[in-house]
Amino acid sequence: MKRFFAQLYLWILLLVLYAPLAFIAVCSFTESKVLGNWKGFSVQLYSNLLTGDMQGNSSLLVAVQNTLLIALAAALVATLLGTVAAIGIHNLSGRKRGAITFLNSIPMINPDVITGVSLFLLFVFLHVGQGFLTVILAHITFCTPYVVLSVLPKLRQLNPNTYEAALDLGATPSQALRKVMIPQLKGGMISGFMLAFTMSLDDFAVTFFTRGTVGLETLSTYIYADARKGGLTPELRPLMTLIFLLVLVVLLVVNLRQEKNKKNEPVI
Amino acid sequence: MKMTKRSQWALPYVIFLGLFVVLPLFLVLVYAFQDGAGRFTFSNITRFFTDRDALSTFALSLEVAIENTAICILIGYPAAWILANRKLNRSAVTIVLFIIPMWVNALMRTLATAELFNMMGLQLGKGTLIFGMVYDYLPFMIYPIYNILERMDKSYAEAAADLGADSWTVFRKVTLPLSLPGVASGVLMVFMPTVSTFAISEFLTNNRIKLFGTIIQENINSSMWNYGAALSLIMLIIIGITSLLTGGDKEEQMEGGMV
Numbered sequence: 018m019k020r021f022f023a024q025l026y027l028w029i030l031l032l033v034l035y036a037p038l039a040f041i042a043v044c045s046f047t048e049s050k051v052l053g054n055w056k057g058f059s060v061q062l063y064s065n066l067l068t069g070d071m072q073g074n075s076s077l078l079v080a081v082q083n084t085l086l087i088a089l090a091a092a093l094v095a096t097l098l099g100t101v102a103a104i105g106i107h108n109l110s111g112r113k114r115g116a117i118t119f120l121n122s123i124p125m126i127n128p129d130v131i132t133g134v135s136l137f138l139l140f141v142f143l144h145v146g147q148g149f150l151t152v153i154l155a156h157i158t159f160c161t162p163y164v165v166l167s168v169l170p171k172l173r174q175l176n177p178n179t180y181e182a183a184l185d186l187g188a189t190p191s192q193a194l195r196k197v198m199i200p201q202l203k204g205g206m207i208s209g210f211m212l213a214f215t216m217s218l219d220d221f222a223v224t225f226f227t228r229g230t231v232g233l234e235t236l237s238t239y240i241y242a243d244a245r246k247g248g249l250t251p252e253l254r255p256l257m258t259l260i261f262l263l264v265l266v267v268l269l270v271v272n273l274r275q276e277k278n279k280k281n282e283p284v285i
Numbered sequence: 286m287k288m289t290k291r292s293q294w295a296l297p298y299v300i301f302l303g304l305f306v307v308l309p310l311f312l313v314l315v316y317a318f319q320d321g322a323g324r325f326t327f328s329n330i331t332r333f334f335t336d337r338d339a340l341s342t343f344a345l346s347l348e349v350a351i352e353n354t355a356i357c358i359l360i361g362y363p364a365a366w367i368l369a370n371r372k373l374n375r376s377a378v379t380i381v382l383f384i385i386p387m388w389v390n391a392l393m394r395t396l397a398t399a400e401l402f403n404m405m406g407l408q409l410g411k412g413t414l415i416f417g418m419v420y421d422y423l424p425f426m427i428y429p430i431y432n433i434l435e436r437m438d439k440s441y442a443e444a445a446a447d448l449g450a451d452s453w454t455v456f457r458k459v460t461l462p463l464s465l466p467g468v469a470s471g472v473l474m475v476f477m478p479t480v481s482t483f484a485i486s487e488f489l490t491n492n493r494i495k496l497f498g499t500i501i502q503e504n505i506n507s508s509m510w511n512y513g514a515a516l517s518l519i520m521l522i523i524i525g526i527t528s529l530l531t532g533g534d535k536e537e538q539m540e541g542g543m544v
Contacts, residue, residue: 019373020372020373023367023370023373023374024367024373024374026363026364026367027364027367027368027374027379030360030364030383030423031382031383033420034383034386034420034423034424035386036401037394037397037398037401037420038386038389038394038397040397040400040401041389041393041397052396052397052400053400053403053404098297098298098301099298101294101297101298102294102295102297102298104291104294104295105291105292105293105294105295105296105298106295108291108292108294108295109292109295113292117295117298117299117302120299120302120306120307121302123306123310124306126473126477126524126528127521127524128477128478128480128481128482128498128520128524129478129481130481130482130483130498130501130502130517130520131313131481131517131520131521131524134313134501134505134513134514134517135309135310135312135313135517136305136309137505138309138312138313138316138510138514139304139305139308139309139312141510142312154305155305157301157305158301158305158306161298161301165298215388219387219388219390219391221391221392221484222483222484222498225502226502226505236390237390237391237392240390240392240393240396241392241484244392244396244488249396253393257389257390257393260388260389260390261385261388261389264385264388264389265385268381268384268385269378269381272377272378272381273378276376276377276378
């Protein structure tokens with residue numbers, strides 16, 4: 018009985034959480050221009066989106082492309098920078114370590130608006146023209162701390178002698194790094210990369226302040242501009258539905274498989 | 286010797302942090318105390334404290350953020366507790382279902398929520414704003430609490446039960462106090478973004494209600510950088526206080542946990 022009510026509570030919450038997503042998904046199967054109007058079943062929006070024939074809305078595809086490019090570049094650099102930094106931090110102790118860990122936590126605690134405004138002021142101060150590059154730099158700034166925190170626990174589990182042993186056996190430091198260290202840190206680096214990638218994809222405020230006036234749009238800024246104009250591009254509905262289904266299937270498959278292997282840690 | 290050498294690997298990141306974290310925050314401070322011509326002034330700060338609109342927006346933002354955080358705890362704690370309880374919830378996959386909506390663009394989700402409110406004939410205003418915020422941030426409260434409850438050593442609760450405590454006493458005296466760090470990190474992850482949010486509040490209220498983040502954005506966008514910086518500085522102070530109060534250390538919650 019207790020279990021029944023507990024489950025009921027969870028499923029009611031989930032129902033509420035998924036209602037807007039279901040709403041978008043349902044509305045993706047009608048051609049109406051306005052979200053919420055039903056003008057009969059149609060897959061026209063899907064075919065528009067998949068063929069790229071957007072009837073004057075082709076800037077949506079450019080925005081999606083920019084979002085992916087920025088996220089990929091930012092996550093790659095953040096993973097490299099963060100991993101190297103984590104190795105350094107791991108070998109530090111005392112006050113220096115404390116100071117770096119504190120600095121590392123600032124971008125995570127800072128709200129997006131503050132990160133965005135402060136970086137905007139930096140680029141103005143340095144007279145750097147804002148655009149693609151400044152957005153990527155800004156994204157690296159708020160992504161790297163998460164990589165550092167994903168790699169640090171892996172370093173703690175690592176036997177420090179393996180690296181030294183490789184050196185003693187004649188490996189150069191770069192060989193020892195590539196063949197001994199990196200393989201053992203790979204798990205932390207991958208989860209750091211994934212976290213950085215998704216944080217970058219979802220960002221709105223930081224991009225908004227650091228993209229300058231060159232007309233650079235990511236998915237978030239595109240939706241914002243669209244909503245302010247008073248009408249969302251209809252093709253956003255199938256796009257969001259597809260993204261949602263992709264994430265749903267991937268995460269459920271990965272987690273169900275993990276559960277089968279009797280590991281209870283969810284992968285998110 | 287090799288160990289000390291490898292500690293230098295932190296150097297590139299330290300330089301990066303100096304340039305992209307410390308210097309920008311320092312610039313917020315500098316701009317906040319300058320006028321348009323670069324002279325030192327207190328006028329930006331005094332302007333905020335004499336500006337009725339800005340002050341009431343600030344108060345409203347704090348109020349909305351506190352209410353949102355409180356509701357998220359009230360709804361989220363029982364959910365996290367059920368999710369972490371193996372007897373009530375056998376599958377670890379259910380928690381994943383709570384996180385998946387986060388992968389869909391937040392603005393898009395918010396717009397769909399607002400549209401649903403419209404269709405239900407609800408007047409967009411403060412009520413819908415709070416509901417929408419709870420909807421957006423609830424998973425950020427559930428997840429850290431779930432994490433700490435899941436990893437908690439169950440033998441404390443068992444020992445308390447063996448010593449004769451009933452299940453409510455066990456919860457009140459053992460489980461709840463041990464899970465407070467998770468609540469603190471949830472508060473950090475919900476309160477901070479809500480107090481500073483922009484766009485989301487406009488969408489949820491059809492531009493009727495502005496929050497503090499929106500005012501900062503409007504000032505920066507209309508080239509009132511100095512006043513915008515002063516407002517950012519005030520928000521930074523609020524954030525500093527909150528993270529001190531909650532023991533603001535995301536690191537322990539984060540490590541090996543989030544992904």
